[in-house]
Amino acid sequence: MNDRGRNSLDISTFNRLRRLYIFALGAIACSVIISQIIIRDFLSNQQEDSTIINVAGRQRMLSQKLSKEVLLIANATNFQERLVLKDTLKETINRWKISHLALQEGSDSLKLSGTNSEKNVTLFNRLQTPFSVIFEASQHIVTALENNPNIDFETLKPYEKQVTANEYQFLTIMDTIVNQYDSEANDKVNLLRHWELLLMIFTLLLLFLEFLFIFKPTARMVRQTISKLLRSESHAIKTAHEADVLREENEKSVKELRILNQAMDKTLLFARVTSEGEIIHIGDKFSKLFNQTKFNINLNFSELISTGKNDQQYIEHILKTYKKTGWQGEIKASKTEGEVIWLEMYLIPIHSQIEKSEILIIASDITEKKQTQLDLESLTKSSYEEKMNQQKIISSKIIENQEQEQNRIAKDIHDGIGQMLTGLKYNLESVNLNDLEKAASKIEHLKSLTGDIIQGVRAATFNLTPPELSDYGIVPALSKLTQELSRLTGKNIELYNRTNFNRRLDSLLEINMYRITQEAINNAIKYADSTYILVSISHSEHMLSITIDDDGKGFDVNRPKNIRTGIGGMGMTFMNERINYINGRLFLHSSEETGTRITLNIPI
Numbered sequence: 001m002n003d004r005g006r007n008s009l010d011i012s013t014f015n016r017l018r019r020l021y022i023f024a025l026g027a028i029a030c031s032v033i034i035s036q037i038i039i040r041d042f043l044s045n046q047q048e049d050s051t052i053i054n055v056a057g058r059q060r061m062l063s064q065k066l067s068k069e070v071l072l073i074a075n076a077t078n079f080q081e082r083l084v085l086k087d088t089l090k091e092t093i094n095r096w097k098i099s100h101l102a103l104q105e106g107s108d109s110l111k112l113s114g115t116n117s118e119k120n121v122t123l124f125n126r127l128q129t130p131f132s133v134i135f136e137a138s139q140h141i142v143t144a145l146e147n148n149p150n151i152d153f154e155t156l157k158p159y160e161k162q163v164t165a166n167e168y169q170f171l172t173i174m175d176t177i178v179n180q181y182d183s184e185a186n187d188k189v190n191l192l193r194h195w196e197l198l199l200m201i202f203t204l205l206l207l208f209l210e211f212l213f214i215f216k217p218t219a220r221m222v223r224q225t226i227s228k229l230l231r232s233e234s235h236a237i238k239t240a241h242e243a244d245v246l247r248e249e250n251e252k253s254v255k256e257l258r259i260l261n262q263a264m265d266k267t268l269l270f271a272r273v274t275s276e277g278e279i280i281h282i283g284d285k286f287s288k289l290f291n292q293t294k295f296n297i298n299l300n301f302s303e304l305i306s307t308g309k310n311d312q313q314y315i316e317h318i319l320k321t322y323k324k325t326g327w328q329g330e331i332k333a334s335k336t337e338g339e340v341i342w343l344e345m346y347l348i349p350i351h352s353q354i355e356k357s358e359i360l361i362i363a364s365d366i367t368e369k370k371q372t373q374l375d376l377e378s379l380t381k382s383s384y385e386e387k388m389n390q391q392k393i394i395s396s397k398i399i400e401n402q403e404q405e406q407n408r409i410a411k412d413i414h415d416g417i418g419q420m421l422t423g424l425k426y427n428l429e430s431v432n433l434n435d436l437e438k439a440a441s442k443i444e445h446l447k448s449l450t451g452d453i454i455q456g457v458r459a460a461t462f463n464l465t466p467p468e469l470s471d472y473g474i475v476p477a478l479s480k481l482t483q484e485l486s487r488l489t490g491k492n493i494e495l496y497n498r499t500n501f502n503r504r505l506d507s508l509l510e511i512n513m514y515r516i517t518q519e520a521i522n523n524a525i526k527y528a529d530s531t532y533i534l535v536s537i538s539h540s541e542h543m544l545s546i547t548i549d550d551d552g553k554g555f556d557v558n559r560p561k562n563i564r565t566g567i568g569g570m571g572m573t574f575m576n577e578r579i580n581y582i583n584g585r586l587f588l589h590s591s592e593e594t595g596t597r598i599t600l601n602i603p604i
Contacts, residue, residue, distance in 0.1 A: 016221070020214045020218055021214075021218075023214065024210045024214050024215070027206055027210065028203070028206065028207070028210075031199065031202060031203045031206055034199070035196075035199045035203075038192075038195050038199070039192070039196075048111065048112070048113060049181065049184070049185040049188065050185075051110065051111055051112060052103065052112060052181050053178060053181045053182055053185065055099050055102065055103060055110060055112065056103060056174065056177055056178045056181055057178055058099060059096065059099050059100065059103070059174055060171055060174050060175065060178070062092060062095060062096040062099065063096065063134065063167060063170050063171060063174070064167070064171070065092050066089065066092050066093065066096060066134065066138060066163070067134075067163055067164060067167045069085055069088055069089040069092060070089065070138065070141060070159075070160050070163050070164075071160070071164075072085050073085045073086065073089065073141065073145070073153070073156075074153050074156070074157075074160050079149060079150065082145065082149060083145070083149055086141075086142055086145040086146070086149075089138065089141070089142055090142050093135065093138050093139065093142065096135075097135060098110075100131060102114070103116075103124070103177075104116065104124050117180070117184060119180055120177055120180050120181070123173055123176055123177045123180065124177070126173055127170065127173045127174065127177070129166075130166040130167075130169040130170040130173070131170060133162055133163075133166045134162070134163050134166050134167065134170060137159040137160075137162035137163050138159070138163060140156070140159045141156050141159050141160070144156055269283065269285055269286045269289065269343065269361075269362065269363035269364060269365065270282075270283035270285070270286060270361070270362055270363075271283060271286055271301065271360075271361040272350075272358050272359070272360055272361070273301045273319070273358065273359050273361060274357075274358060274359070275319065275320070275323040275357055275358075275359060276319075276320075277300050277301045277302055277315075277316055277319045277320075278300060278301070279300070279301050279304065280358060282304070286363075289341070289365070290304055290305060290333075290335060290336075291335065291336065292304065300312075300316075301315070301319070301361070302315040302316050302319075305331070305333040305334075305341075305343070306332070306333050306334050307334045307335070307336060307338070308334060311332055311333070311334065315331060318331075318347070319347070319359060322347055322349075323347075323349055323357070323359055324349055325349070326346075326347050326348055326349055327345075327346075327347040328344075328345070328346050328347070329344075329345065330342060330343070330344055330345070330366070330370065331343045331344075331345045331363075340367070341365065341367050342365070342366050342367045342369075342370035342371075343363040343364065343365060343366065344363065344364050344366045345361060345362075345363040346361070346362045346363070347359055347360075347361060348360040348361075348362070466480055466481065466514070468480045469510060469511065469514055470507070473502070473503070473504045473505070473510060474505065474509075474510045474513055474514060475497060475501060475502060475537060477510070477514055478495055478514065478517060478535060478537070478546075479495050481514070481517070481518060481521070482494060482495045482521070482533075482535055485521060485525065489525055491525060491530070491531055491532070491533065492531060492532045492533070493521065493532075493533045493535070494533070494534050494535070495535045495536075495537070496534060496535070496536045496537070497537045498536055498537060498538040499537070499538045499539050501537050501538070501539045501544065503604070505544075505604060508581075508582065509582050509602065509604070512578040512579070512581060512582045513544075513546060513582070513600065513602060515574075515578060516546075516575045516578050516579060516586070516600055517535060517546055517548060517600070519571055519574065519575050520548040520575070520598045521533055521535070521548060523571055524548065524550035524552055524596065527552075527555075528550050528552025528553055528554070528555075528595065528596060529552050529553050530550035530551050530552030530553075530595065531551060532550065532551045533548065533549070533550045534547075534548075534549045534550075535547070535548050536549070539604070542603060542604065543601055543602070543603060543604065544601075544602045544603075544604045545599060545600065545601050545602075546599070546600040546602075547597060547598070547599045547600075548596075548597070548598045548599075549595065549596075549597050550595045550596050551595045552595050552596060553592060553595075554590040554591045554592045554593070554594065554595050554596050555590050555596070556590075557588055557589070557590050572588070575598075579600060579602075582602060583602075583603060584600060584601055584602040584603065585600075585601045586598065586599070586600055586601075587599040587601075
């Protein structure tokens with residue numbers, strides 16, 4: 001076993017022994033502490049018990065002293081003697097009352113808690129009657145003497161009799177209370193004896209268990225550990241011989257690494273730097289690439305491979321950020337004469353316990369490859385922009401042609417079919433037939449059918465090109481659209497102009513905003529089964545927003561149900577194409593719980 005193994009074993013063994021002995025001694029200490037707490041608590045209670053018994057016994061003495069002083073006052077003939085006895089009686093009454101209340105309610109000065117057993121509480125309740133009689137009678141005597149020191153004592157005779165008559169009852173009950181206090185104190189002493197016995201048994205049991213489960217296994221473990229150490233000694237001799245062989249092989253490997261290092265210096269862009277970017281070693285090929293004829297140990301790596309301040313800061317950031325994890329990527333370098341060089345660089349952190357941490361840098365020159373890539377990206381970007389411009393022109397032409405065709409159809413329907421059907425209706429109403437019953441039935445049917453055709457033609461005309469849009473702008477057109485669709489469909493469709501927007505915009509902007517809103521409302525009517533649709537308009541200085549909310553059943557925006565419907569299919573395609581044409585943005589949110597919301601943001 002090597003020294004490190006021995007140290008590990010010694011530490012683990014010592015730590016285990018330390019934990020076991022700490023546990024054993026801690027258990028004994030806890031037992032002692034608990035014993036001391038119980039004993040101290042008992043002693044504290046015992047001290048209070050002795051104080052209670054002392055005060056209770058003193059109550060008997062004070063009651064007798066009080067009775068004696070009352071009798072002395074009764075027999076006193078001297079005026080001065082009576083006054084002295086009166087003061088003494090007054091002091092006795094106060095002490096007697098204070099002790100009586102302290103035994104029941106507690107007193108800080110007498111160090112009494114006032115805690116009594118139920119039996120003593122009952123006794124004190126019985127004691128209250130003789131106490132009150134004696135106290136009040138004594139107080140009457142004192143008060144009478146203070147008011148008239150020469151008072152005839154025959155006047156105070158009834159109070160003297162009350163004192164002497166209740167003294168025996170008071171002393172009898174008080175004796176019972178003192179005996180009860182003494183009995184309770186003895187019970188506590190007996191309880192302490194039981195606790196001491198239990199703690200002694202617990203301590204002995206704890207010592208036996210510690211011997212059985214701690215000290216005995218610990219002795220066995222120490223014996224086994226010593227045996228292992230003795231076996232390890234012979235193994236260490238063998239290991240030392242093997243270490244000598246490994247050292248020779250290590251020296252051989254070091255020589256091979258030096259040869260490899262020299263080869264890397266001459267063939268690769270190779271360098272070693274500190275984590276702060278200071279150069280420790282740089283290969284010959286690296287030096288030649290950046291025209292370094294003499295190695296400068298104080299030169300920073302970022303200053304070596306770049307002359308631009310921003311590029312140097314970026315290289316320093318890379319070294320600082322990835323000094324522990326490593327990094328691979330492309331770096332833009334430059335020579336002193338301004339020539340740009342692209343390097344594919346690998347940062348490999350080297351952590352050493354003895355020396356300061358280093359970063360191994362291996363790079364390759366990819367300038368030609370990078371230039372080709374940049375040229376290709378430039379061509380791709382130009383091609384993409386040209387294609388997008390063409391698409392925009394195509395979309396513009398398609399939308400313009402659609403609007404022209406819709407205007408033509410609307411004019412034809414309104415001026416041609418609408419007027420013809422209206423004339424047909426009036427002609428049919430004026431027909432006079434002989435068979436009035438059949439004629440009336442047929443005419444009523446034709447009238448109803450003709451009315452429906454006219455209503456449909458007018459609705460189609462309104463949908464194709466509303467006159468409000470070209471005459472008054474987007475807000476009146478949307479207001480007319482919501483009113484007409486609400487009337488025709490029976491659904492509750494409302495427009496709310498939150499910011500009172502009333503500006504006129506470019507005709508293409510207004511037409512596309514109107515068509516997108518019209519498409520969204522029609523989708524809500526046809527596919528969402530909604531009963532309430534709200535179109536909200538708000539604007540800021542450079543942005544107009546139109547929001548269409550419905551309370552319909554909603555749909556999964558990521559998985560459209562049917563590409564042929566307006567929901568997520570061609571309808572959404574037309575809406576997206578129109579919004580892209582006017583450089584706006586369209587946001588769609590839908591769920592089964594909240595319905596569907598479509599928001600248009602158009603720069604104005």
